[in-house]
Amino acid sequence: MAHVPLEHGLLAAAILFGIGLVGLLARRNLLFLLMSIEILLNAAGVAFVVAASRWGQPDGQVMFIFILVVAAAEVSVGLALVLQIHHALKTLDSDVVSRLRG
Amino acid sequence: MPILSESGFYIFSGAAILATLLVIVQRSAVHALLYLIAAFLAIGGLLFVLGAPFVAALEVIIYAGAIMVLFVFVTMMVSPGSEASAAEARWGLVRALIGPAVIGVAITAALVQVLTHAPAVQLAGDAVSPKEVAVALFGTYVLGVELASMLLLSGLVGAFHLGRRMLYRDREAS
Numbered sequence: 155m156a157h158v159p160l161e162h163g164l165l166a167a168a169i170l171f172g173i174g175l176v177g178l179l180a181r182r183n184l185l186f187l188l189m190s191i192e193i194l195l196n197a198a199g200v201a202f203v204v205a206a207s208r209w210g211q212p213d214g215q216v217m218f219i220f221i222l223v224v225a226a227a228e229v230s231v232g233l234a235l236v237l238q239i240h241h242a243l244k245t246l247d248s249d250v251v252s253r254l255r256g
Numbered sequence: 257m258p259i260l261s262e263s264g265f266y267i268f269s270g271a272a273i274l275a276t277l278l279v280i281v282q283r284s285a286v287h288a289l290l291y292l293i294a295a296f297l298a299i300g301g302l303l304f305v306l307g308a309p310f311v312a313a314l315e316v317i318i319y320a321g322a323i324m325v326l327f328v329f330v331t332m333m334v335s336p337g338s339e340a341s342a343a344e345a346r347w348g349l350v351r352a353l354i355g356p357a358v359i360g361v362a363i364t365a366a367l368v369q370v371l372t373h374a375p376a377v378q379l380a381g382d383a384v385s386p387k388e389v390a391v392a393l394f395g396t397y398v399l400g401v402e403l404a405s406m407l408l409l410s411g412l413v414g415a416f417h418l419g420r421r422m423l424y425r426d427r428e429a430s
Contacts, residue, residue, distance in 0.1 A: 156262045160377040163306065165368060166269035170276055170299075172364030177280030179356030185285045185331060189292055192323065193276055196299055199311075207260070207306040210380040212392040215311045216400075218303075219393065222318055223404040227411030229323050233330045234418035240334045 163204035170197035184239065184246045188232050195225045260381025264305040272298035281353070285331050289324065296320040306379070310386035 174193030181187060199218040206214025239251055275295035282288035296319040304312035393401060 156260045156265075156381060158260060158262055158265050158379045158381070160379055161371045161374060162265070162269075163379060164371050166273065166302070168364055168367040168371065169273050172360045172367075173273065173276045173280060175363065176353065176356045176360035179359060180353045181280065182352075183285065185327070185334075186280070186288060189279060189288060189327070192292070192319070193279065193295070196296070196315075196319070200299060200302065203303050203306055203308045203311055204379070206308060206384065207379045207381060208377060210307075210382045210384065212384045212389040213396075215308050215384060215389045216393050216397050218308070218311045219314065219389075220397075220400055220404060222314060223408060226318065226323060227407050229326060230411050230415040231418065233326055234415045236330055237333060238418055246334060 160204065160208050163207065164201060167197050167201035167204060170200060182248050184236050184248055184251070187248060188229060188236070191232075192225060192229065195221050195228075259307055259309075259383045260305060260379060265302065268298050268302035268305055271295075272302055286328075289327055289331060292327075293320050293324050296324070305381075307381050307383045309383060310389050 171194060174190045174197060177190035177193065178187060181190065199221040202214040202217040202221070204214075206212065206218075236246065240246055243250055245251075272295050275291050275298055278291040279288045279295060282291065296315060300312045300315040300320065303315055
């Protein structure tokens with residue numbers, strides 16, 4: 155029987171979330187921003203599954219599936235936007251794209 | 257049946273953290289994508305060790321498979337020269353990382369401090385079978401499934417509309 159404390163699982167999720175947050179704040183490339191958002195959503199899902207593992211209940215895994223759905227919908231729209239922005243502005247720099255008025 | 261193992265948990269979480277760290281410091285988007293696939297596979301292993309085999313399979317199939325394929329296609333379609341950012345080139349990646357790293361470390365430290373003051377609880381680590389997950393998903397959370405289907409439909413329509421044609425054709429950047 156293995157003994158992994160609950161905090162270590164949540165700690166791993168928190169560190170993953172922190173790394174994703176740093177990436178989201180630091181990078182200027184739109185593709186990197188989308189990847190960082192994927193990391194953030196994944197970290198939240200890992201926290202849910204850790205909680206599910208602590209209680210031995212399936213509810214946390216159900217929440218992970220919902221997070222998966224949100225990530226899939228977000229990334230499909232986000233990548234379509236990235237293609238449009240690249241076609242219109244010939245760049246993926248989020249500083250350039252900060253100009254909203256068409 | 258408990259499938260939790262200490263060595264598996266620490267190895268997979270360490271690999272996931274290392275690969276995720278390597279994602280955000282890459283200059284090339286393709287290299288970052290490869291590390292992101294490694295990170296998702298490591299997280300998949302972590303979920304399996306935590307006793308969630310169904311979700312681990314979903315992580316590998318959907319995240320490391322489908323979503324990463326989307327990323328790879330889009331990275332192929334945008335030209336490589338557009339990856340460089342003027343701000344990142346001007347500051348350098350290390351200097352650009354300092355401020356966000358301070359914020360990220362502060363937030364993570366706050367989380368860690370809360371977590372270390374929690375009472376010590378061991379993870380059960382019993383494998384929750386896909387059948388139990390399905391019963392909960394289509395029983396208790398069936399409303400969420402309907403909402404998720406609507407979200408996916410709107411995502412499909414939105415992606416179709418945005419990708420249908422080039423909305424802003426031949427407009428210059430300046």
